[in-house]
Every structure is written in C-alpha cells, then in structure tokens.
Amino acid sequence: MINCFPLKTKIFKPIFFLLFLIFLVACSTKKDTFLARNSHALSTRDNILYNGQIALNKGVEGIKSSNQDNFWKRLPIERMQLKDEGAPQGSSKNADFEAAEAKATKAIQKHSMVIDGQEKNYQIDEAYLLLGKARYYDQRFFPALEAFNFILYKYPTSSNINQAKIWREKTNMRLGNDAQVIKNISKLLKEKKLKSQVVADANALLSESFLNLEEKDSAIAKLKIAEKNTKINAEKARYRFILGQLYQELGVRDTALIYYQAVIDMNRKVDREYLIQAYAKRAQLFDFENGDKESFVKTYNKLVADRENRPFLGTIYYEMGVFYDKKNDQDLAKEFYNASLKTKSPDNYLLASNYRNIGDMHFKNTDYYTAAKYYDSTLVKLDVKTREYIHIKKVRKDLDEVIEFESIAKTNDSILNVVAMTDANRISYYEEYIGKLKKADEAKKLLEEKEKERQKNIDRNNISSEDDPATGVLQGGKAPQKKSLVPPTMAGVSSNDASNVFYFYNPSTVAFGKIEFKKKWGNRPLSGNWRMPTTKTDATTDDSNNGGTTTPETQVAETEMPQYATAFYIGMLPNSQKEIDSIAKERNFAYYQLGVIYKEKFKEYKLASNKLEQLLKQNPEEKLVLPTMYNLYKIYQITDAAKAEDMKNRISSQYPDSRYAQIINNKNPNTVTESETAEAEYGKWYQLYQEEQFVVILEKIDGIIIQYYGSEIVPKFELLKANTIGKLRGLDAYKKAMQFVADNYSTSEEGKNAKEILTTQIPLLEKMNFTKTESKNWKVLYKVGKIEDKATKALEDKIKKFIASENLTRLNYTFDIYTEKENFITLQGIKSEAYAHNIADIMKVDKKYKITEPAIVISSDNYQVVQIKKNLDEYLSPPKTTVVPTQSVAPTPAAQQPPVNNSKTPDQAAPPASKSARTRPPGGVPNSSGNDKPNATSSPKQ
Numbered sequence: 001m002i003n004c005f006p007l008k009t010k011i012f013k014p015i016f017f018l019l020f021l022i023f024l025v026a027c028s029t030k031k032d033t034f035l036a037r038n039s040h041a042l043s044t045r046d047n048i049l050y051n052g053q054i055a056l057n058k059g060v061e062g063i064k065s066s067n068q069d070n071f072w073k074r075l076p077i078e079r080m081q082l083k084d085e086g087a088p089q090g091s092s093k094n095a096d097f098e099a100a101e102a103k104a105t106k107a108i109q110k111h112s113m114v115i116d117g118q119e120k121n122y123q124i125d126e127a128y129l130l131l132g133k134a135r136y137y138d139q140r141f142f143p144a145l146e147a148f149n150f151i152l153y154k155y156p157t158s159s160n161i162n163q164a165k166i167w168r169e170k171t172n173m174r175l176g177n178d179a180q181v182i183k184n185i186s187k188l189l190k191e192k193k194l195k196s197q198v199v200a201d202a203n204a205l206l207s208e209s210f211l212n213l214e215e216k217d218s219a220i221a222k223l224k225i226a227e228k229n230t231k232i233n234a235e236k237a238r239y240r241f242i243l244g245q246l247y248q249e250l251g252v253r254d255t256a257l258i259y260y261q262a263v264i265d266m267n268r269k270v271d272r273e274y275l276i277q278a279y280a281k282r283a284q285l286f287d288f289e290n291g292d293k294e295s296f297v298k299t300y301n302k303l304v305a306d307r308e309n310r311p312f313l314g315t316i317y318y319e320m321g322v323f324y325d326k327k328n329d330q331d332l333a334k335e336f337y338n339a340s341l342k343t344k345s346p347d348n349y350l351l352a353s354n355y356r357n358i359g360d361m362h363f364k365n366t367d368y369y370t371a372a373k374y375y376d377s378t379l380v381k382l383d384v385k386t387r388e389y390i391h392i393k394k395v396r397k398d399l400d401e402v403i404e405f406e407s408i409a410k411t412n413d414s415i416l417n418v419v420a421m422t423d424a425n426r427i428s429y430y431e432e433y434i435g436k437l438k439k440a441d442e443a444k445k446l447l448e449e450k451e452k453e454r455q456k457n458i459d460r461n462n463i464s465s466e467d468d469p470a471t472g473v474l475q476g477g478k479a480p481q482k483k484s485l486v487p488p489t490m491a492g493v494s495s496n497d498a499s500n501v502f503y504f505y506n507p508s509t510v511a512f513g514k515i516e517f518k519k520k521w522g523n524r525p526l527s528g529n530w531r532m533p534t535t536k537t538d539a540t541t542d543d544s545n546n547g548g549t550t551t552p553e554t555q556v557a558e559t560e561m562p563q564y565a566t567a568f569y570i571g572m573l574p575n576s577q578k579e580i581d582s583i584a585k586e587r588n589f590a591y592y593q594l595g596v597i598y599k600e601k602f603k604e605y606k607l608a609s610n611k612l613e614q615l616l617k618q619n620p621e622e623k624l625v626l627p628t629m630y631n632l633y634k635i636y637q638i639t640d641a642a643k644a645e646d647m648k649n650r651i652s653s654q655y656p657d658s659r660y661a662q663i664i665n666n667k668n669p670n671t672v673t674e675s676e677t678a679e680a681e682y683g684k685w686y687q688l689y690q691e692e693q694f695v696v697i698l699e700k701i702d703g704i705i706i707q708y709y710g711s712e713i714v715p716k717f718e719l720l721k722a723n724t725i726g727k728l729r730g731l732d733a734y735k736k737a738m739q740f741v742a743d744n745y746s747t748s749e750e751g752k753n754a755k756e757i758l759t760t761q762i763p764l765l766e767k768m769n770f771t772k773t774e775s776k777n778w779k780v781l782y783k784v785g786k787i788e789d790k791a792t793k794a795l796e797d798k799i800k801k802f803i804a805s806e807n808l809t810r811l812n813y814t815f816d817i818y819t820e821k822e823n824f825i826t827l828q829g830i831k832s833e834a835y836a837h838n839i840a841d842i843m844k845v846d847k848k849y850k851i852t853e854p855a856i857v858i859s860s861d862n863y864q865v866v867q868i869k870k871n872l873d874e875y876l877s878p879p880k881t882t883v884v885p886t887q888s889v890a891p892t893p894a895a896q897q898p899p900v901n902n903s904k905t906p907d908q909a910a911p912p913a914s915k916s917a918r919t920r921p922p923g924g925v926p927n928s929s930g931n932d933k934p935n936a937t938s939s940p941k942q
Contacts, residue, residue: 044107044123052103052130059096059137071277072349074245075238077208077223078170080137097138104131125151125158129167136171145171162188162198169205178209185209200230204239220246237263237270244281253285260285276312279303283319288326296323314345318354330361352381356392363399366607368406372399398601405590405597412587419573419580430566437563584618591615592624599635609635623706626651630660659707678713682720689720692817697724715741715750722754728820730870735762770862770875777860778836780827782853787815787823795825798849802839805848811839819870826863833857 067081107127132147148168151158158164165188169181185206189199203226210219220243227239244259263270263278279300286296300323303309303316321336337354345351359374375396382389418426562568574580591611598608612632615624629651636644652661659677685704688697701721708714718741726734738754745751784792796813803811816824830836840855858866858875866872 041123044127048103048107048110049123049126049130052100052107052127052134055096055099055103056130056134056137059094059100059134062094062096063137069273070349071273071280074249075242077204077211077239077242079238094138097134100134101131101138104128104134125155125160125164128155129160129164132164132167132171136167136174139174141171141174145175162194166198166201166205173205173209173212178212181209182206196229197231200226200228200235203229204235216246216250233266233269234271237266237274240266241274241278241281244278248281248285257282257285272308273312276303276309276315280315280319283323286323293327314340314343314347314350317343318350321354321357325357325361330365334358334361348381352378355381366406368399368402372396372403375399395602398597401597402594405593408590409587409594412583412590415573415583416580416587426570427566430569433569434564434566585621588615588618588620588624591618592620592628595628595631599631605635605639609639626655626658626660627711630664633664678708678711681708682713682716685717685720689724692727694724694727694817695820697721698728698820712748715745715748718745719750719754727817731762731765731868738762765868768865768868770865771859773861775833775859775861776831777828778830778833779858779860779863780830780836780840781824781856781858781863782827782851783818783856784815784823784825784853785821792823792825795851795853798843798851799825799827802843802849816867818867818872828860833859 063080067079069075069079104127108124108131112124128147128151132144132151135141135144135147145168148164148171151160151164152168155161165184169184172178172184173181185202188194189202189206194202203222207219207222207226210216210222223239223243223246227236227243230236230239240259240262244256244263247253247256247259260278260281263274264282267275283296283300297320300316300320304313309316317336317340321333321340323333324330324336325333327333337358341351341354355374355378359371359378362368362371362374375392378392379389379396382392418429421429574583592615595608595612595615598604598611609632612628612635615628616632620628629647633644633647633651636647648664651658652665655661681704685697685701697720701717701724705714705717705721708717722734722737722741725737735758738757742751742754742758746755782795784795786792792815796815799813803813811827811829813825813827816826818824827839830839836857840857843849843851844855856872856876862875866875
C-alpha cells in the first residue's frame with residue numbers, strides 16, 4: 001500500500017498558513033482592503049448592532065408601557081415623557097439602554113477603521129446613531145447630542161445623515177432649545193429628495209417645538225403635513241387625535257370632530273385605546289341642542305356590547321353618565337357613574353371624575369352631607385398639585401360650615417314648629433312619628449329573623465349526610481364534632497372564648513333567650529305544666545288574635561322602649577320662653593350664615609335668597625335685619641333688577657344713616673369700596689390698641705361690631721375686643737372672651753386662632769403663680785388714675801425729680817395700664833428688694849418728694865402675674881398668697897403681627913405689663929421690619 005500521509009501533510013500546511021494569514025488581514029483595522037472592510041462591517045451589523053438594536057427596542061417598549069398616555073390632557077407628539085429630570089446627567093437609568101449603549105461602544109471601539117482620516121467601516125455611523133438613541137431614551141441628552149454631532153461632522157455623506165439631524169434636534173428640543181430646532185429643521189426641509197417618513201418626522205418635531213412656544217396655529221399646520229406623510233399607522237392615529245385635541249382647545253368643534261372620526265375610521269389599524277378615546281372625545285363635543293340623542297345612545301350601547309371594549313368600559317360608562325347628567329336625568333347619570341366606578345379602572349382621574357360628578361349632583365340637590373363624602377373620595381384620587389384639587393378642597397372645607405348650619409337650622413326649625421302646636425296636635429304629631437318608628441323597627445327585626453333562619457339552614461346543610469344521628473358516629477369512622485350550644489348572639493365570639501362563657505353569665509344571650517321564648521310560647525305563668533295553656537290569661541303576641549288590644553308583651557316593650565311613648569318626646573321640649581328665644585336666635589343666625597355662604601362661596605343665589613328671605617319673616621334680631629337686607633339687595637342685582645330696586649328703597653327709607661345706605665346710594669363717590677372701608681376702620685382701632693387706648697376701645701367697639709355685622713371683618717373686631725378685655729380685666733375674662741370668638745366664629749381664621757389660644761396658651765398662663773424665688777429685677781408701683789389727672793402728673797413730677805436729683809441713671813419709670821379705672825406708675829431698673837424698699841422709703845420721708853401714696857415693691861416675675869391675672873389684692877394679702885415654685889420667667893404668650901400685611905390679628909394672649917408711651921408705644925407688636933406701628937401703606941386684611 002502506498003503511504004499518502006506525507007503528501008497530505010505537505011498540502012495542509014500551506015493552506016492552513018494561507019487561511020491564517022487571510023484571517024489576520026481580515027481582522028486588522030489598519031489595512032484598507034476589501035476583505036477587511038466587509039468583514040468588520042458584517043460583524044458590526046449582524047452581531048453587535050443587531051443585539052444592540054434588540055436591547056434598544058426592548059427599552060423603548062418598556063417606556064411605552066410605563067408612560068401611559070393621559071387622554072384627559074393634550075397628548076405629547078412624542079410618546080416619551082420625561083421622568084426624574086433632577087437626576088445627574090451621565091448616569092444611566094435603564095438596563096436595556098445601558099446594554100444598547102455598551103453594544104454601540106463595543107462596535108466603535110473594536111471595528112472602527114479610521115485610515116488616512118476617513119472611516120472605512122460603513123456601519124460605524126449606524127453604531128453612533130444607536131449610541132445617541134440609547135442615551136436619548138435614557139434621558140442623558142448632552143452625551144446623546146455629542147453622538148449625533150459626531151455623525152454630522154465625521155460622516156457628512158452617510159445615508160443616515162438626515163436621521164442624525166432630526167435626532168439631534170429632538171435632543172435640542174428636550175434641552176429647551178426650541179428656537180434652534182425650528183431654525184435647523186426648517187433648513188433641512190428645504191433640501192430636495194427627502195423621503196416621506198423623514199418629512200413626517202421633521203414636521204412632527206417642528207409641531208412639537210411650536211407647541212412648546214405656544215404657537216398652536218403653526219403647530220397644527222406642521223402636524224397636518226406629518227400626518228399625511230407618515231407611513232406608520234400608530235403615528236398617523238396619534239397625530240390625528242392630537243389635531244382633534246388642538247382644534248377642540250381652539251373651540252373649532254366641527255374640525256375637531258372630523259379628526260376624531262378619522263381616528264375611528266382607522267378601526268383595527270389603530271390601537272383600541274385610541275379608538276375608545278376618540279369616541280369619548282366625540283361624546284364631549286356632542287351638541288345637546290341639535291344632536292341626535294337616540295343615535296348617540298345607540299352608538300355607545302354598541303360599544304358597551306362589544307367584547308373587545310371590556311377593558312375600556314369605565315371610560316364608556318363615564319361618558320354615558322355625563323350625557324345623562326347634561327340631560328338632567330340624574331338617576332341614569334348616577335347609575336352610569338357607579339357602573340364606571342365598579343369597573344375599577346386604573347385611571348385615577350376617571351375615578352375622581354365619577355366621584356366629583358356624583359358629588360356635584362348631591363350638592364345641587366342640597367344634600368351636602370352626601371356631597372361631602374363624594375368630594376372626600378375625589379380628593380383621594382386627585383393629584384394634590386393640581387388646581388382642581390385645591391378648588392375641591394376649598395369647596396369641601398366650606399361644606400363643613402354648610403352641614404353644621406343646615407343641621408342647626410333643621411333641628412331648631414323642627415323644635416320651634418312642634419312648640420308652636422297645640423297639645424292635641426303635638427300628641428298626634430308624635431303618635432304618627434312613633435307609628436313610623438315601630439314599622440321601621442318591625443321591618444328591621446323581620447330582616448334579622450330571616451338572616452338568622454338563613455344562617456340556621458346553612459348550618460344544617462353543613463352537616464354531612466353520612467352522619468349517623470342515632471350513634472353520633474360518622475360512617476368514615478371519625479368522631480363527630482360536638483355542636484356548639486352557644487346561641488346566635490354569641491356567633492361573633494371565638495370558639496375558645498365561647499366555650500368558657502356560661503350561658504346565663506352573658507346578659508345578651510339571656511335577653512335573646514327570653515325574646516325567643518315569648519315568640520314561641522307567648523306569656524306563660526310560672527307553674528307546673530306550663531306547656532299546656534289552661535287559662536284565658538295566656539295571651540299571645542299576635543294582635544290579630546285579640547282585636548288589637550295591648551298585650552303584656554307590648555306593655556313591657558313600651559316601658560322598656562321609651563321612644564314609643566309620646567311623653568318621652570314632649571318631655572324633651574323646651575318649656576321656658578328664654579329657652580325658646582335662644583333656640584330661635586340660634587336658628588336665625590344659622591339662616592343668615594347659610595345665606596352668606598351660598599352667596600359668597602358657592603354663588604348659589606337662589607338658595608341664598610331663599611334663606612335670607614325666610615330669615616326676614618322669622619322676626620330676627622335687629623342686628624341681623626340690615627345685613628340681611630343688604631345681602632338680598634346684592635343678590636337681586638344679579639337675579640332680579642326690580643326686587644333689587646325695591647330692597648334699595650327699603651334700606652334707604654328704614655336705615656338712611658347706615659353705612660349700607662351710603663354704599664348703595666353712592667353718596668360719596670370718592671370713598672373706597674366697602675371692604676377697603678372696613679379694613680381702614682379696623683386699622684384705625686388696631687392702632688389705638690397698639691397705643692394702649694384700651695378703655696376707649698371697649699367703650700366703642702360694641703357699636704362698631706353692630707355697624708359692621710354681617711361683614712367678614714367682624715371676627716377681627718371680636719378678637720380685638722377679646723384681647724382688649726384681657727388687657728383690662730385679666731385672664732378669666734380673657735378666657736371667656738376668647739371662648740365666645742371660638743364658638744361664634746369657628747370657621748373663620750380668628751375663630752381658629754382663638755381655639756388654639758384656648759388649648760395651648762391659656763393653660764400655661766393659668767399655671768402662673770406668685771413665687772418667692774430670688775430675683776434681680778424689682779419694681780416700685782404707685783397706684784394712679786388716668787394719665788391726664790392732676791394727681792398722676794404731680795406724682796410723675798416727683799419721680800422725675802427724684803431720679804434727676806439722686807443721679808440714678810439706671811432707674812426709669814413707665815405708665816402702665818392695669819384696669820379700666822386703675823393704673824400704675826412703675827419705677828424700674830432696681831436690682832434687689834432691699835434697694836427697692838430704700839427707694840420707697842426715701843421718696844416717702846424726704847421733704848423734697850414727700851410721696852404719700854403707698855408704694856408696692858414687687859419682683860418683675862410677680863408683676864407679670866399681677867398684670868395677666870389682675871390679682872394685686874391677692875399679692876398684697878400674704879396669708880392668702882399661694883407660693884408655688886415656678887420658672888422665674890413666665891412664658892410670654894406668642895403675639896401676632898398687626899394684620900396689616902398678612903391678615904393676622906392682635907396679640908393672641910394677655911400680654912405682660914405695659915410700658916410707657918413716652919419711651920415705646922405700649923402693647924405694640926413689632927412688625928417684620930421691627931417698627932411698632934402698622935404699615936401706613938397697607939390696610940388690614942379681612
């Protein structure tokens with residue numbers, strides 16, 4: 001045999017080295033050969049870029065699925081929505097885009113063939129385009145811009161040059177450079193031989209930039225071109241839908257309907273969501289005056305019947321609800337709204353809209369309690385940053401006031417109506433009510449019995465048919481479960497607890513057993529053979545058997561249930577005229593508040609006029625009459641000009657000198673508006689408060705409150721009055737005055753401030769007591785009258801002379817308000833009690849001063865207690881003094897700035913001792929600039 005192995009070896013070795021040489025040449029990125037160029041291009045395209053494009057597409061699909069379109073607003077032309085804009089640039093957020101970027105980078109690094117300054121691998125521009133897209137979708141716009149610019153600068157002849165230009169301008173748009181986008185894309189569109197899809201993409205980008213600049217007409221023109229040129233059905237449907245939205249925003253109803261219908265005509269070529277939302281937009285644009293309502297209902301019933309539309313039934317039901325709501329068919333509307341809610345749509349705004357619309361219906365029907373519940377549900381589903389949330393929250397807050405006052409008005413009206421009845425009518429009225437109450441209770445009891453019977457049947461059915469009742473053993477050989485002897489009333493008790501409770505130890509089970517016994521056996525005497533009815537006294541509980549006569553059972557029921565007796569209700573009625581007047585006064589105040597709330601906050605003029613007109617018929621307090629008439633005049637100006645003129649004449653004739661008459665007759669055309677007048681008036685009195693003119697304020701403020709009664713400024717005057725009372729009459733009077741403000745103006749800011757003071761500050765002030773701890777600040781007090789009295793001035797001159805002659809530069813004095821009749825001249829700047837007594841003795845004995853008025857030596861801490869509680873007599877009576885070690889400096893109540901610039905009210909708690917008007921305005925509360933006076937350029941806000 002001939003040996004061929006040497007021949008094969010000789011042939012194989014050259015071929016192997018040749019192939020290895022070809023492989024080395026093909027792998028080289030430095031050799032510009034046909035084999036190298038195509039080898040690297042194919043490897044780049046079919047391996048690295050292919051996998052990179054798969055990762056990019058996966059990431060884009062993830063964006064589309066996570067960025068659900070909000071069809072309640074105008075859709076963005078590009079579906080991608082920016083998120084986490086605050087994240088630092090250069091950091092990746094999505095693993096798929098990170099993978100796509102890694103593949104693009106690998107292609108560039110390993111297969112780029114830059115020879116003599118030119119790229120020889122024709123797939124590298126694709127790699128840079130993939131790199132830019134990955135960074136763009138990952139919202140890293142500056143790095144993306146670098147990648148797109150690299151293509152434009154390094155590959156001007158690339159087939160992807162137009163795509164690169166569009167993507168670069170997309171990135172510029174995301175960076176806010178819309179003017180630059182419009183300039184560059186307009187230049188691109190002037191070029192010839194552009195593909196239709198490039199034209200579509202460029203015009204869509206232009207349209208979005210114009211929308212960012214709020215130029216809707218230009219945006220519409222460009223979007224129309226994009227819609228005509230795009231070959232992608234999803235883009236065509238989106239562009240048509242957005243065009244419909246834009247025309248709807250501009251009020252061009254017919255054109256908007258044409259574009260929405262164009263989306264519907266695409267049928268299965270478009271995503272189902274766009275189709276349903278186009279129908280929804282058409283429903284919103286339905287013409288209720290001239291539209292075919294039957295055709296509308298027929299169309300949407302077909303949509304409901306279509307199985308493909310099941311995921312979107314919430315939207316369809318909602319639009320049907322809106323349709324019937326606008327037709328004033330509230331029953332059907334509510335039925336569809338509830339049906340929409342039952343679909344449990346993931347669209348939170350859809351759910352919020354259903355709740356809101358149902359709430360609005362209850363609001364229109366004056367069922368405010370139910371409306372408030374629906375508004376609560378609405379707020380849960382709304383974005384807290386939206387204007388709608390803020391508006392509904394304000395309405396919900398106002399509803400609390402309406403519910404409170406409506407409840408007061410309804411209850412008090414009912415009481416007063418019954419009180420006005422004769423005795424016979426009153427008894428008849430309550431007997432009718434008791435009859436209804438009994439029927440309701442019987443119906444409730446019947447339902448409970450049916451439920452118990454149903455439960456018993458369920459328990460019986462749970463017993464296996466294989467059980468042997470005679471032996472108590474299951475056929476399967478297992479021991480049976482013992483049936484519990486616990487009565488139905490203990491069904492809610494756990495098995496462990498129930499087994500440890502003896503039947504007669506539980507009063508509820510005993511009561512249940514008695515009732516069940518009477519139902520089954522009637523009223524039986526306690527005797528032998530009680531099962532055998534032998535006497536006629538054994539009555540049954542069935543009224544039909546005894547001609548409706550009262551049985552012992554019913555007598556027991558009536559004694560055990562007092563609400564079945566008329567005397568129970570009659571005994572609760574007010575007896576004295578004082579109580580009746582108080583109820584009527586409260587009812588009238590509630591009517592007035594309701595009228596003002598309906599007028600000012602809800603613009604429900606019919607409801608407001610009804611309440612105020614009814615109030616005038618109920619003989620209200622005098623202070624309510626004029627404000628009620630004025631509010632009716634303002635309402636009639638809107639609703640009935642003739643009534644407004646009549647009310648104007650009534651006010652002018654009955655109250656010619658009132659401020660309301662001056663306002664409506666415009667006697668002084670140079671005066672400011674009503675609210676500005678009230679603010680200026682309040683500012684004047686607050687200035688007096690700062691100047692410690694407390695006595696003057698208390699003398700006049702009641703008349704001012706009556707004059708402005710019904711105005712929003714009244715709570716401020718009431719709070720000013722409460723603070724003034726605290727300055728002059730002490731903590732107890734201050735507490736009562738604050739309680740009055742909190743009770744009568746609970747919904748105003750002043751009422752809320754008063755409540756906070758009552759709960760936080762006043763308890764701290766009440767704990768303040770005299771202390772015997774060492775103090776480094778002492779005062780010498782002299783009781784005086786008014787500052788202008790001769791005796792006061794004489795004493796003041798002696799103190800001045802003492803300070804000057806003794807050269808005591810550390811000493812100074814102030815004139816401090818104490819009560820309405822008593823005040824102090826206070827000598828201060830004294831460091832010890834002994835020194836204070838020496839000064840008092842010197843001024844009393846020395847012939848140069850000879851001050852006969854008794855001096856009171858007191859520490860600064862105790863003086864603060866005296867000023868707050870007005871208890872100087874207690875301090876001067878040692879046996880009655882309660883010594884409680886407290887902190888050396890009592891807490892100073894927080895005081896608000898004057899409501900000149902920020903609608904705040906005066907000092908919010910009784911302040912410490914006043915200071916001299918000669919050194920600093922007493923009681924002044926410094927504003928934000930440190931000045932004690934109100935800002936002269938501003939008026940106190942209401």
